[in-house]
Amino acid sequence: MRLLAAAACLLALSLAWAAELPHLSILAPTPELAAHVRQVVEQSAPRLRAWTGAAPARIRVEVAADHAAFAQRAQALGAPLWAAGLALPQQDLILLRSPRQLGGPEQFAPVLQHELMHLYLAAGLRGRRAPLWLEEGLALLLSGEGGWTRAEAMTRAVLSDKLLPLAELERTFPAEPFQAAVAYAQSYYLVSWLLKNHGEESLRSIVASLAQDRPLTAALHRATGRGLAALQDAFFADMRSRFSWLAVLTGGGFLWALVSLVAMVGLVLRRRGQRARLRGSSPREEEPLARPRRREARDRLRVLGEAGMQPGLEAPPEGPGEEPRQK
CATH class of the missing domain: 3.40.30.160 (Collagenase ColT, N-terminal domain)
Known part of the structure; x- marks a missing residue:
């Protein structure tokens, strides 16, 4: 009987999970x-x-x-x-x-x-529409696309005092490569910061408030107890403390040298891999593409207008440290 009861529980749990x-x-x-x-x-x-x-x-x-x-x-x-x-x-x-x-x-x-x-x-x-920093931050965090690229951009932004106001990242990201890299880094670290300090419930609360057509600052206040300006101040203070300390610990120049070395090694390995694949393929086979760059907001706007993007913009320039897309 116990085995039957346990099997029934497992079946119920699996059915509930599948239903979700x-x-x-x-x-x-x-x-x-x-x-x-x-x-x-x-x-x-x-x-x-x-x-x-x-x-x-x-x-x-x-x-x-x-x-x-x-x-x-x-x-x-x-x-x-x-x-x-x-x-x-x-x-x-x-x-x-x-x-x-x-x-x-x-x-x-x-x-x-x-x-x-x-x-x-x-x-x-x-x-309804979500701020772009929330959309991109969630996507970056889910897919594990943090690492050195985001840390480098955030450290450079902190040391040069060029963090971007969150209000400027609600509908589009900058076209200039360095600012675009900072925008993605801020999005990634802001969502991570919300999860660390306020938990998953804060994200659900923000989305639910936006779905009810509440203003963003009201949605943030409901989820975190801070409006947009106060939340930005707290987030920026944490980033300045965290990444300034990182820069001091690693000696500034050493950090950039290490980041550059990692990027260079990765670039060489990717290109060698592509050449090896090309040598092993027949002339009729299609050449593998270099990893396409993440679409910035304006690039998918024409397709995802329903998600709050603006149409009719061209592909972005290449970002720092990224290989050109093959045509």
Whole structure:
């Protein structure tokens, strides 16, 4: 009887967990890739729901087999052809390049997670808009895209006293490469700071307040006890303390030398890997793309107008430390 009761409990728990997952349909070139997509979605779903307080009823993921297939589908959707992927919340749709086009399997999951965040956030907002720093910060944190790039940008911003006001990061990010890098770093660290100091409930509260059409400063005050100005002061003070201390500890120049060395080694290894793949492929095979740069707000605006973006802008200039996109 005890075994039957335990089995019944496990079955009930598994059914409850499955019920929390959106209905998922996947179109991929191979069964193995489809299984990988499902695994990423199932692993990401609990955290996405915890952060946004909602989930889309269904998710459709399409993985293009090659560049031509992606270009054809993206063109039909009105998306930029060079994008790594895109999400259309009103259609519950995510369109992705294959891992080979992205430069390797390790690049695929972060792109998928980034697009999943847009669908979950749109479900939580119910047609309202979130500040761009919240959207990008959540996506960066979910996909694990922090590391040296964000730390370097934040340290440079702190040391040069060039942190960007949060009010300027609500609808778009700067076009200038250094400022754009700072905008992404601030977004990443601000969401991390909210989670550390106020917990997941603060994110759910902010999203719920925005969904009720409350002003951002009111949503922040409800979730953290601080309005936008006071929250910015507290966040900036923490960043100045944290990253100024980091710069002093590492001797300033040593930090930049180490960051430059890491970036240089990574660049050399990526290029060697690409050359090796090209030597091993037939002339008819498609050349793998360098990892596409994360789309800045204005680049997906035409496609994701429903998520609060502005249309009609061109692809951004290359950011610092990033390889040019292959055309």
